[in-house]
Amino acid sequence: MRKDQTSNTIYDNHGRPITYVRLSVTDRCNLRCFYCMPEKGMKFLHKKELLTYEEMERLVNILVQLGITKVRITGGEPFVRKDLIKFLTNLRKILGTKELHITTNGVLTNSHVKNLHQLGVSSINLSLDTLDRQRFKELTRRDEFDRVMETFYSLLEYNIPTKVNAVVIEGKNDQDIIPMAELARVHPVSVRFIEEMPFNGDGAKYQSLTWNHRKILDTLKVRYPEIKKLTDKPNATATEYEIPDFRGNIGIIAAYSRTFCGTCNRIRITSQGVLQTCLYDGGVFNIKNYIRSGVGDDEIKNMFKKAFGQRAKDGFEAEKKRQISAIHESMSVIGG
Ligand code: SAM
Ligand code: SF4
Numbered sequence: 001m002r003k004d005q006t007s008n009t010i011y012d013n014h015g016r017p018i019t020y021v022r023l024s025v026t027d028r029c030n031l032r033c034f035y036c037m038p039e040k041g042m043k044f045l046h047k048k049e050l051l052t053y054e055e056m057e058r059l060v061n062i063l064v065q066l067g068i069t070k071v072r073i074t075g076g077e078p079f080v081r082k083d084l085i086k087f088l089t090n091l092r093k094i095l096g097t098k099e100l101h102i103t104t105n106g107v108l109t110n111s112h113v114k115n116l117h118q119l120g121v122s123s124i125n126l127s128l129d130t131l132d133r134q135r136f137k138e139l140t141r142r143d144e145f146d147r148v149m150e151t152f153y154s155l156l157e158y159n160i161p162t163k164v165n166a167v168v169i170e171g172k173n174d175q176d177i178i179p180m181a182e183l184a185r186v187h188p189v190s191v192r193f194i195e196e197m198p199f200n201g202d203g204a205k206y207q208s209l210t211w212n213h214r215k216i217l218d219t220l221k222v223r224y225p226e227i228k229k230l231t232d233k234p235n236a237t238a239t240e241y242e243i244p245d246f247r248g249n250i251g252i253i254a255a256y257s258r259t260f261c262g263t264c265n266r267i268r269i270t271s272q273g274v275l276q277t278c279l280y281d282g283g284v285f286n287i288k289n290y291i292r293s294g295v296g297d298d299e300i301k302n303m304f305k306k307a308f309g310q311r312a313k314d315g316f317e318a319e320k321k322r323q324i325s326a327i328h329e330s331m332s333v334i335g336g
Contacts, residue, residue: 009067012277012311019069020235020266023056024335025084026076027271030107032141033129035167037201037330039141045333051273051288053087059269059287061094062300070099072125074335076271079108085115092119103127103165103336106151107144113154123161126152130166130176131183139172156187163190163251168211177216178223184248192238192251197279201330213239213254220250235265255279261314267307270333275304277311278318279334280327 136145238251273288312318
């Protein structure tokens with residue numbers, strides 16, 4: 001395994017640097033987005049099955065020593081977990097000037113935006129699939145549109161870099177693509193359209209994807225013929241586009257088509273403490289069990305390094321090699 005001599009970056013078995021961890025702090029959520037979890041019957045983890053904040057802080061410390069430069073807090077809905085701001089404050093100390101990002105549905109976020117600004121949070125990804133209140137209620141099964149929009153405007157007020165993430169689902173919100181894109185005309189935000197993935201938590205068979213990245217782009221091109229692709233950012237999952245006179249930009253994330261695996265620099269730690277070196281791999285090992293059996297930092301580092309050296313080349317290979325059978329888990333456990 002290659003290790004950078006000047007930084008401590010570790011490269012995986014396909015020569016990709018591992019610099020980004022997505023940490024899911026809870027699987028619980030105050031919405032029930034239908035593409036993420038069933039309306040009823042979700043069996044949420046017991047508190048003792050979750051990593052504690054102290055355990056997560058220890059892991060982030062170790063990962064920083066292994067070259068991680070970017071952490072994203074996700075869930076479930078991260079702001080549902082008690083004392084999140086205290087945890088973020090501790091993380092900021094561990095990370096110093098390294099990047100700290102959060103993905104949130106925005107329902108409980110508004111009252112914390114000032115704190116997030118003070119903590120120097122690098123950016124917020126706000127999940128919002130429609131600007132239509134009724135459709136929002138149908139998609140999320142909760143009537144919380146207004147609170148999400150309040151968060152959106154607070155993020156703008158505090159100048160926190162904001163990306164709005166919309167999952168595009170056939171027959172549910174494809175009519176929202178243009179209205180959502182228009183947000184980036186008026187506001188300096190990135191609006192990103194994400195292909196739907198089969199992590200809906202009910203084990204249902206997944207049909208082939210109609211609204212893939214090509215169809216999303218074609219739809220945008222009809223309305224905005226001058227749309228222009230921007231240069232790809234290193235390790236980005238989104239292909240970004242600019243449109244004349246827009247203050248922000250547009251992104252398309254081919255999450256199901258998996259076009260970006262060749263430069264993937266990310267790992268995930270799920271809410272129950274499972275390391276995933278690919279979104280599709282179903283989990284490599286449960287770090288929490290090792291931590292609780294008393295293993296030291298050096299041993300944990302070696303386990304990470306070993307896992308980084310055995311990554312699947314892409315999401316298709318990872319899916320094929322899954323230990324557990326077909327995809328059945330909810331995205332709320334993995335964190336997106
Ligand atoms: N609750 C937070 C939120 O919604 O932003 C954070 C966790 S959520 C699991 C993270 C991201 O995963 C969200 O942007 C959500 O839209 C996306 N997501 C959830 N299920 C998905 C699916 N089946 N396909 C594509 N994206 C999905
Ligand atoms: Fe909750 Fe986010 Fe899943 Fe929606 S996508 S149910 S907000 S975890």
